[in-house]
Amino acid sequence: MTGEGYQIDLRGKVAVVTGAASGIGRAITRAYVAAGAKVVALDIDDAGVRRTAELCTAPGSVAVLHGDVSDPVDVAGAVALAEDHFGALTTMVNNAAISIPGNVVETSVEDFDRTLAVNLRGVFLGCKYAIPAMLRAGGGSVINMGSVNSLIAEPVLSSYAASKGGVLMLTRSVARDYATSGVRCNCICPGWVDTPINLAHAERMGGIEQVRRDLPNWQPIGREGRPEEIAATALFLASDLSSFITGSALVADGGMTAM
Numbered sequence: 001m002t003g004e005g006y007q008i009d010l011r012g013k014v015a016v017v018t019g020a021a022s023g024i025g026r027a028i029t030r031a032y033v034a035a036g037a038k039v040v041a042l043d044i045d046d047a048g049v050r051r052t053a054e055l056c057t058a059p060g061s062v063a064v065l066h067g068d069v070s071d072p073v074d075v076a077g078a079v080a081l082a083e084d085h086f087g088a089l090t091t092m093v094n095n096a097a098i099s100i101p102g103n104v105v106e107t108s109v110e111d112f113d114r115t116l117a118v119n120l121r122g123v124f125l126g127c128k129y130a131i132p133a134m135l136r137a138g139g140g141s142v143i144n145m146g147s148v149n150s151l152i153a154e155p156v157l158s159s160y161a162a163s164k165g166g167v168l169m170l171t172r173s174v175a176r177d178y179a180t181s182g183v184r185c186n187c188i189c190p191g192w193v194d195t196p197i198n199l200a201h202a203e204r205m206g207g208i209e210q211v212r213r214d215l216p217n218w219q220p221i222g223r224e225g226r227p228e229e230i231a232a233t234a235l236f237l238a239s240d241l242s243s244f245i246t247g248s249a250l251v252a253d254g255g256m257t258a259m
């Protein structure tokens, strides 16, 4: 993004990006590095996160880390690596998530608990361990990956929607608690974006090709979003251009929730 006085520049920023091996997390990592940031890229998928680093314009700006966001030790370790390796933490992108489709009756207790552990406890842990580091750094930006399902429900997506609703309220709570401390906290709410997380849900809706045919009926822009389009919102929220924005749900959904 360019414009007189309005160029996004993340030089001096150090981010942790979770779920960095694929889709939106990979696109955010690449965008941050291209804008001059250093990134700790965390995922359970080691090969995928290494590939993300290779794809970056400056691979040396990325420290890859195996970690499970539901594990407090792994999340605290990512924050510590940012401080030890890159000198500070200014930006926390709580992006990793899973989607196990189902209504409440058919969803197992184990699948519900696992969904909440990754999608909501993972975000909680990211906030919990990142904020003290950001305060040490003089401020920062927490970016939580919500979903349109933070705002609206869809069929057979009960545990995922519950987790994403929680992400939005956790975002607002953090924003209120740290509004005067230099730590901002916002939530991105993407619509349907072309990544692997949707495949199981698509199967429940007649298969990915059927979903793509039906998509203009519920995502007015008439196409899937691209990971890079969500990364652009994360770029803005990480930058000082968004310095007055905290506690917000930034919706990037091709108009889905406008219907």
Ligand SMILES: NC(=O)c1ccc[n+]([C@@H]2O[C@H](COP(=O)([O-])OP(=O)(O)OC[C@H]3O[C@@H](n4cnc5c(N)ncnc54)[C@H](O)[C@@H]3O)[C@@H](O)[C@H]2O)c1
Pocket: 018, 019, 020, 021, 022, 023, 024, 025, 042, 043, 044, 045, 048, 067, 068, 069, 070, 094, 095, 096, 097, 098, 118, 145, 146, 147, 148, 189, 190, 191, 192, 193, 194, 195, 196, 197, 198
């Ligand atoms: N794709 C969409 O349509 C869409 C829409 C709304 C919101 N989102 C959100 O965007 C975020 C990124 O999803 P995506 O679309 O890129 O999907 P994706 O499946 O491409 O990427 C998810 C990544 O998270 C990682 N991951 C899963 N569990 C993990 C764990 N316990 N610890 C660490 N990493 C873990 C996976 O290995 C994978 O690399 C998620 O929060 C998702 O809910 C996606």
